[in-house]
Amino acid sequence: MVKSTYSFVFLEEKDKSQKDSEQLSKVWKVLSVEDDLDYQNALVSSLEALILPNNIQLKILTANSAFEASNVLSAHKDIGLILLDVVMEDDDTGLRLVSTIREELGNALVRIVLVTGQPGFAPEKEVMSALDIDEYWNKADLKLNKLHSIVSSNMRTWNYISELADARQGLKVVLDAARTINSRYDLATLPAPY
Template sequence: MSNSEEKIVDHGSDQLCLAEEPITNSIGQHAKPWKLLIVDDEEVVHSVTHLALDGFEIDGQGLEFISAYSGAEARTILRGHKDIAVILLDVVMETDRAGLDLVHFIRRELKNKLVRIILRTGQPGQSPEQEVITQYDINDYKEKTELTRQKLFSAVYTSLRSYADLYALEQNRKGLMKVISASATIFDERDISQFSQGVLEQLTSLLYLDNDAVLINTSGLLAHPEMENLHILAGTGKFKDCYGDVDISIFCSEVVERIRYVLKNKKSSYGENYWLSYYVTKSGLEQLLYLSAKDTFSVPDIEMIELFVKNVAIAHETIALLESCQK
């Protein structure tokens, strides 16, 4: 596609123009690794697990190995790492039931329902599989003698897929709660920010995107491409604490150039690992949504993103109209 070409997507009465990417070198996104906690009192088990899962990767994300050699040490680690995805857990450590007690701690005290727990035991007679599965909230049960490299790989792979789905659902639930809460008062309290934040969190979780996303109101402060300020309505990831009028330098130079390009050409822009959506209402209110992702966006993803920006802009415009009528 040449610099002068455009890709047009027809959405009923709206026409989406996708501008050609102005940056020749796209920014590579370094995906955060999945956190895997190994809890076992035998050093050799940790070493063998590292070796067996060497080079493991899902969707560009590798593994970060964290080791604990007792149930007590694992408790300390779990309190400090809320985002551990999978635990490979031994049963017999400092006590005969140290692993099972840790499961109780994770599920009951920490109330962590997301982390996937794979129980590994070298003494299955002490903790029969049927008893453990029915009485404890674990996700898999393996005897160390049967756990080949391939079986371990498969167990961790399926557990991580399950964790990713559950995490997305949880983030979607939290976003939906914010939307429900904000929707009841959005026009009474003129609070577009909470509404935008909730829907943005839903969007990023539904599309399995990286957490970094930001919704920008470009009317006024950023009406001209050379201005240095912008107004953020909502953000996630590294932009979560950004709100209101901020300096454009919070973005790296490549993203700043992309924003200026979109504002100048009044068209959405995209690359291999990002989408910058542009929408303008009939009254001239402009909004941008910047999203980062590990992979390219599909057509359904694009349609959902564009619909999000459009609806938030219209809601924002409606609030502004109500305020002007009451003056």
């Protein structure tokens, strides 16, 4: 008689291993939109030094103009944070890009942090009340620790908001299916019991 050996994978173990592999492969995307290449290189170097919890990797994308940024955003729908320079091709290029992102691209989830070296062109109070942005920083105030906390907190917030949006979409699918089933078996169309 041949003995066969089976290995059983318990559901709990499978779920744990699947969660571990998902965490290992989790990537948060940050887009830096900056026309000053020296500043952008320094920013990217600082971001590369950021250590995130749970083996999360940070992927840094760059653009040097509003046009490039629009192309990157169209290609990467899962960008969680944009560090956006206000003054680029024009004095208000960054501000106009915020409107493009929110209105034309319809991206309400991405976190937008305006960064400027010339705060006089776009005063913080007016910009914060007029646009859907999450933070506003002067480049001179962005030291390494502050940059890391801005990125970490905004990416965590984006992650939570994205998970809620996914859950809402899943709930909508379930409700739509329930309505379809309910309409097929409407109580008025069922035969009366004897």
